[in-house]
Amino acid sequence: MLRVRDDDAGAFEELVRRYEARLVRLMHTLGPSHELAEDLTQEVFLRVYRARKRYEPGAKFSTWLFTIAGNVARNSARTMSRRREVSEVDAPRSQDSPSNAQLLASTALDASGLMPARVSEGSERAQIVRQAVESLSERQRMALMLSRFESMSYAEIAETMDLTPKAVKSLLSRARVNLKEMLQPYIDSGLIPKEVGP
Template sequence: MRYQQSDPDVRLMMRVKEDDAAAFETLVRRYQTRLVRMMQHMGPKGMAEDLAQETFLRVYRARHRYQPGAKFATWLYTIAGNVARNANRSAGRRQEVSEIDAPLPDQPDQPATLLAGTAADASGLMPARMVEKGERAEIVRAAIESLGERQRMALMLSRFENLSYAEIAEAMGMSAKAVKSLLSRARVNLKELLQPYIDAGVLPQEPK
């Protein structure tokens, strides 16, 4: 009852529980962009929109079992985290198979420093400010993806969704104290990953 009174999204989900399609559409509109952004960091590359859709599908399938024991966002991101983890495991298995079957490359992969040259070449085709902004966004994305899964999840929920330690703890099945420690380590690691770019323009390496 407490969450129904304080969280308008919980009230919407209670209507979804009674098969109110309009209420579900409202929740999708409110959270779709945020879920896609989260999945860009949490799931396999190129699957963010599909994973967001899978999350909403699970929400809808679970509607009749829904009980408002937390904020709606906390419940939603718990489901989203499970979806992302399952997708990462599946992608990892597919990667293992493809590595076994793949032929040996004729040439070694290009070093990360060549990516900087590619960005510099592109600067002649678009305003420098746009290139710089796009490069920064890509650098931050790569750095976040280099974090461990739990650090990434906690950081996304804290920084982009503004959830409290207690709410993140509920979504991740941890104590609030553990979340605080996890976020502290994530911020330190993120700073270390970004420092070479800040100091010398060196691109962080993509996660393996």
């Protein structure tokens, strides 16, 4: 980022290559569609580029980047809720895409301590877990993504989300409890939870 600050275009391209997929995955979880996730990711990189001259190395670069991403996601959510428009253009997420559905299926259940052998691998489980994660609050989803997929510490998540480490620990604990409650009927008897049904 220091090279980007000095107008090194190659360094900016390297940052985009290094972080783009991670940001799209985060935005995909926080936003309603894959297309919007890509647009929001581009907005994050645009903000990074615009702020390059003011960048001061303090915390880890990824913490600074994900802080910007969280702000972009929240601004987008506010804009969408103000408009209250339902877009017919955005297609539902593809269940075949290499999105985080399969990752969420294993990590969310694993995080909840719910990994019984009889829960089969497959798209049904991935869809149910993805929908359960989507039903969490935005803050819980973001904390879960930063913890599980970015391997950030409580302190780093706290800095990214402008919270205390204790608040992050509580947020992640509530997210795990909520996921366990939503997924328990499916794990116990294969019933699709009402909260995440079609």
